[in-house]
Amino acid sequence: MSEEIELLEQTLDALFARHCGPAERTAAAQGLLPERLWARLVETGLTDLGAPDSGAGLPELVAVAMAVGRAAAPVPLAEASGLASWLLGATGLDPADGLLGCATTHPDDDLRLVGGEPAAPVVRGVLTRVPWGAAAGHVVALARSDRGPVVVLLPAATQVERGANLADEPRDTLRYADVTAVAAAPAPVDAAAVLRRGALLRAAATAGAAGRVLELALAYAGAREQFGRPIATFQAVQHHLVVMAEEVAAVDLAVRVAALAGPDTEALAVAAAKVAAGTAAAEVTRRGHQVFGAIGATIEHPLHHYSKRLWSWQDEFGTDRQWSGVIGRAAVGAGADALWPTVSAPLDPAPEAALR
Amino acid sequence: MSTRFRPTTLTGHELELREQVRRFVAEEFPAGEYLPGLGINAEASPEFSRKLARQGWLGMVVPAEYGGPGRTAVERFVVVEELLVAGAPISAHWVGDRQTAPALLKFGSEEQKRRFLPAIIGGEAWFCLGMSEPGSGSDLASVRTSAVRTDGGWVLNGQKIWTSGAHYADFVVTLCRTAPLDGVKHAGLSQLIVDLRSPGIEVRPIMMLNGFHHFNEVFFTDVFVPDEMVLGAVGDGWHQVTSELAYERSGPDRFLTSFPLLRIFLALRARRAVGAEAEHRIGRLVARYWVLRQMSLSVARSLDAGEVPAVEAALVKDMGTTFEQQVVDVVRELADAEQRPGGDLFDRLLAEATITTPTFTLRGGTNEVLRQVAAKSLLRGAGRAA
Secondary structure, three states, rough: HHHHHHHHHHHHHHHHHHHHHHHHHHHHHOOOOHHHHHHHEEEEEOOOOOOOOOOOOOOHHHHHHHHHHOOOOOHHHHHHHHHHHHHHHOOOOOOOOEEEOOOOOOOOEEEEEEEEEOOOEEEEEEEEEEEEEOOOOOEEEEOOOOOEEEEEEEEOEEEOOOOEEOOOOOOEEEEEEEEOOEEEEEEEOOHHHHHHHHHHHHHHHHHHHHHHHHHHHHHHHHOEEEEEEHHOOOHHHHHHHHHHHHHHHHHHHHHHHHHOOOOOHHHHHHHHHHHHHHHHHHHHHHHHHHHHHHHHHHOOHHHHHHHHHHHOOOOOOHHHHHHHHHHHHHHHHHHHHHHHHOOOOOOOOHHHHOOO | OOOOOOOOOOOHHHHHHHHHHHHHHHOOOOOOOOOOOOOHHHHEOOOHHHHHHHHHHOOOOOOOOOOOOOOOOHHHHHHHHHHHOOOOOEEEHHHHHHHHHHHHHOOOOOHHHHHHHHHOOOOOEEEEEEOEEEEEEHHHHOOOOEEEEEEOOOOOOEOOOOOOOOOOEEEEEEEEEEEOOOOOOOOEEEEEEEEEEOOOOEEEEEEOOOEEEEEEEEEEEEEEHHHEEEOOOOOEEEHHHHHHHHHOOOOHHHHHOHHHHHHHHHHHHHHHHHOOHHHHHHHHHHHHHHHHHEEEEEEEEHHHOOOOOOHHHHHHHHHHHHHHHHHHHHHHHHOOOOOOOOOOOOHHHHHHHHHHHHHOOOOOOHHHHHHHHHOOOOOOOOHHHH
């Protein structure tokens, strides 16, 4: 890992440690953006880290998402930096003020151009379960048009159906009835590329959150005594801890590898990372809660901040079952002789960072 | 994070080596004709092992001063994974190549290195490991086979069990007690390199449930072992055997054993791989292969960097061997038919895989004990971090 990324991780961890308290969580649970925390993130340039002029690439954006997961931070930082500012930046459009939301290419999304000028088209349709959609000042989305997909920068929606995931993270459905876009440009990427990037960022956040649950569980099992000895001395508990460590290590590496993968391996690497995230979410929540016993299932205990996110994130940006289906379809289609070359494909081109 | 797996990939030069191995394997094992072996359960073929030796692919990590090519752990990884995927008969050279060569390099005397390393590289001597005993399975430090001092060497008595390949190997590297037990069971153990042709040795076969002869019992009755055959320091045996574990635990042999079964399933039962449910299940396996391979490769790269990724290696072994079993379950369920051991290539391989799966999570130490060891390290690491 480069020193820059290590520094970025430390900065984020420190920032979240200071600004991620009960007040921020209460605000977020009501669908409000924790203002002070968000202002700090904007100030430090982290919210538009994905813009082309920032010099940051996927490894940096993945590090950001991991830090969000580690802190269970109630902010759409991974979406703003990794998706919104990236997608807008790739079109050369100017960033908007305030929170920039980003549509997720949800299967129920249906947004299309119905008129207007090419630079300010009129759009109609629905964007489903947009993270912090109601709080966003503007929303970036892909819209369909006769000339292919278009990136549109939309004003705040007037028709909003509020929703949330299990962790009270806002997931708002936005309706646009013939609304004129603030700006638009031909999309440099397709919906599949946006979905892939979102899946990788969720897998990264999962790695962060699952890793934190492991840390908490190791500390608790070492300290909590029953029958006169720490519960960590019981083999059955040790097995839970080891399997948790395995799945955390697997998703963590899968995500870092996917962030370095080139065009030939990206599809498999990202899909495998999201599948690994699903497995980690399932094993770490189940076994983590088992280690903590009843106290871990209470609202006072911090565990639920992580487990609710893990349960939600495993199905966002494509369920792990959908992603394993993508991998399986490709593998079956390519046939037996392609199986090993696929599994053993090198990252292309061999990234400098991966060879040290 | 309490463990560290760094992303890595194969370099251009490592990919060239891989191409050589792939060409060799394609010639040796034409697709559709060869019933692949399953990992290190595959047959022993001294003839095939010597072919590998002629390619320079045995004892690859041995440096030039002992006649080796001085290759890296990753280069060995590249060769080994291609052989496992093909189901090549690798058993004859397996222990010498994976275990004995690195152990000799690390602990062997100059004389031992000059004598044994060229023999390993040339495919001229086969080794096996005298570790388990009837009363010492997972609790290896409780071995009772003992060696007593005599003029110019040691007199060895006792019994080993589950000794892979003792019926064709030339030497058995034997863990034994060289000092009486005085409370600390990890002290007083030593490793002896024992010539299996020495007087006083008897090897008896143990037939496995598939009818294969892979394991043996080895009996030592007053076997004389000269001083120059003590590996490393007398009394240092426990440290020596445990320090090899990162090599032993994390290699491709810990997750690729049943890979040939999935490959042949796709080739011969393609109609069973159709539909969303089958694709989902196959996709999960492919995803897991991808991730496990990245983890295993990452450990090999760490070894080349001089690190000792002991916990990481233990996690890979536990995950990988458990996964090898899952692959057999998933393929059997997708095949969705009665097993026919006398059927086509797929039927025969599935039958073989089904009845050998229990050994995947046993050999080299049970996964249960492995988890206990890994948990202790994780908890120690967490204690330090706190």
